[in-house]
Amino acid sequence: MNAKQQSTRAKKMTQKRTELRAQLWPDLKVEDLWNRKEHDGFTTIPRTFPHIFQIMDELAGKGKPVSSVYLSLWCRVFDESMLDVKSMEHMAFESGFSGQRAVTTWKQRMKTLEELGFISAREGASGEYSFILVYNPYKIILRHRNRFQGGKFNALLARAQEVGATDLQE
Missing domain, CATH: 1.10.10.10 (Winged helix-like DNA-binding domain superfamily/Winged helix DNA-binding domain)
Incomplete structure (x- = not known):
């Protein structure tokens, strides 16, 4: 899988998870969540x-x-x-x-x-x-x-x- 395919796949997965989250938590305010792309003070850690x-x-x-x-x-x-x-x-x-x-x-x-x-x-x-x-x-x-x-x-x-x-x- 090349970089463009990986990016497209990642965007689709993000969209699917976001849609599912909206269905499971319909009253959720997005500003109540931590978004590493919008907030300072984060680090990257291995998922393992x-x-x-x-x-x-x-x-x-x-x-x-x-x-x-x-x-x-x-x-x-x-x-x-x-x-x-x-x-x-x-x-x-x-x-x-x-x-x-x-x-x-x-x-x-x-x-x-x-x-x-x-x-x-x-x-x-x-x-x-x-x-x-x-x-x-x-x-x-x-x-x-x-x-x-x-x-x-x-x-x-x-x-x-x-x-x-x-x-x-x-």
Whole structure:
């Protein structure tokens, strides 16, 4: 399928979903919805993130989930795949950690993400995690493929195929 065909198909699918939405929610005000093309403050995420997060958390070990930390990083990263951490306290809070051990817990999860290869960190004014490089999670999951439940990989593979993601093809 060429680019023009893909565009035509996408427009038809959008129109069909919009028509169905209007039938299912006839009183809906469109201004009550979030439209990424009309509002600032959005980021692009893989549609497979729920699967990716399950795998990441399993790789991190029981009781030490890293997906909320990774999501917080992802929501701050731009197309260069790098972010500048201004405050570890803010990052810890965004990741869901509070209290006296918030930053310590966040740093432990960051260390795990780095050890697993999902991120790389460099020291700077904000400490050991001042600059973060975020790698393609599909590539990292492929490296760890034999370290987590096969059913999770198969589910990720199926969803990736469904949404047209080709990053898992070896």
